[in-house]
Amino acid sequence: MKDYIYALSTASLVLLWGMMPQYSVAQGHQGDTKPASSRSFDFSVPASPAFVTLGVSPENVVRPISPRLFAASLADAIDQSGRIQSGVAIDAAPFMATTTLQQYRESSVRRFFANTQFSLGTTKGQSSVDEALQGAVGIHFTLLNTSDPRLDSTVLKFYDNLDKQAMANVGFPPDARGAQAKDAEIARLKEEQATKFRQAGEQGFVWTAAAALSSRSDSSRINDLEYNGFAAWTSLSYGLGTTVQGIVHVRGRWDEKVANTNKPGDLYSQNSFLAGLRLRGSIGSIKTSLEGAATFIDRDLKATDGSNQPTDVAGLISAVIEPRLTENLWLHLSLYSEFAKDLKRNGIGFKTALKWGVSQKD
Numbered sequence: 001m002k003d004y005i006y007a008l009s010t011a012s013l014v015l016l017w018g019m020m021p022q023y024s025v026a027q028g029h030q031g032d033t034k035p036a037s038s039r040s041f042d043f044s045v046p047a048s049p050a051f052v053t054l055g056v057s058p059e060n061v062v063r064p065i066s067p068r069l070f071a072a073s074l075a076d077a078i079d080q081s082g083r084i085q086s087g088v089a090i091d092a093a094p095f096m097a098t099t100t101l102q103q104y105r106e107s108s109v110r111r112f113f114a115n116t117q118f119s120l121g122t123t124k125g126q127s128s129v130d131e132a133l134q135g136a137v138g139i140h141f142t143l144l145n146t147s148d149p150r151l152d153s154t155v156l157k158f159y160d161n162l163d164k165q166a167m168a169n170v171g172f173p174p175d176a177r178g179a180q181a182k183d184a185e186i187a188r189l190k191e192e193q194a195t196k197f198r199q200a201g202e203q204g205f206v207w208t209a210a211a212a213l214s215s216r217s218d219s220s221r222i223n224d225l226e227y228n229g230f231a232a233w234t235s236l237s238y239g240l241g242t243t244v245q246g247i248v249h250v251r252g253r254w255d256e257k258v259a260n261t262n263k264p265g266d267l268y269s270q271n272s273f274l275a276g277l278r279l280r281g282s283i284g285s286i287k288t289s290l291e292g293a294a295t296f297i298d299r300d301l302k303a304t305d306g307s308n309q310p311t312d313v314a315g316l317i318s319a320v321i322e323p324r325l326t327e328n329l330w331l332h333l334s335l336y337s338e339f340a341k342d343l344k345r346n347g348i349g350f351k352t353a354l355k356w357g358v359s360q361k362d
């Protein structure tokens with residue numbers, strides 16, 4: 001018992017030490033006391049774990065990316081059977097706002113929590129086949145990011161020299177107009193470098209993991225929501241050249257209740273597994289992706305002869321485009337097709353999500 005208490009006490013002290021910034025060994029940088037969320041460089045809004053679990057995320061192969069401070073998403077999806085779902089999700093990384101840039105650099109524990117994203121989402125069926133209300137709560141972790149701009153020495157150096165560079169570019173008189181001109185030049189330099197930093201941030205190795213619990217209400221009432229399984233997944237990405245990312249994704253979904261299209265009002269349970277690859281690049285200023293995946297579905301459903309149906313194996317291909325509409329507003333569109341032995345599942349589906357992300361300005 002004493003050994004157990006000693007081990008627990010030691011682990012607690014190590015955890016607390018890791019969360020404390022190590023001021024004595026670090027070199028100070030411009031903006032150290034600002035929140036870590038102030039330097040997001042407007043990366044695309046990541047996929048919502050809630051939407052991924054509920055099956056309405058446009059991306060089948062989820063891209064690993066650090067979270068935004070706050071994000072909201074609206075989604076619509078039409079599957080191969082013509083079933084329509086609409087939903088809304090809210091995602092937040094609250095510890096990003098309470099961690100300074102210096103703490104973010106110096107403490108791996110604080111950095112881990114700062115990159116932890118919490119997700120809440122709901123969808124509502126819009127077709128007579130399945131009008132259920134579904135919900136999900138999820139969590140997303142960034143396990144490794146070798147190209148994190150908040151740790152990049154090039155980014156740190158740029159901000160350290162920003163005032164000096166702005167003054168070198170333009171002569172400023174010592175008055176209010178000169179201060180305004182300086183601020184304008186600083187803003188221009190930041191915007192000029194942001195694109196380069198975003199490109200560099202997509203070329204390293206990133207590893208993320210996520211999990212979510214889901215619920216379902218066939219009456220469409222919130223107080224009737226019942227447990228509807230859970231999902232877990234992980235994604236890896238690596239830069240291939242200067243503008244292309246390769247992404248590997250695996251995901252499992254267990255104990256999911258699904259409407260039986262052949263028997264209205266009936267539900268069956270299924271477990272599913274997806275493994276996929278994605279190539280993400282650019283056409284001009286628009287991000288585009290091609291995805292390929294294999295899905296394996298084990299249904300608790302009897303065949304017409306009374307025997308258990310075999311595991312359904314299918315292939316899935318999709319194309320995704322991600323136009324940036326405004327500074328913090330993105331539109332994700334995907335067109336996908338699934339090929340299975342069951343001919344009724346062959347066809348084309350469409351998913352779209354409007355994503356709004358917020359980050360504090362530096």
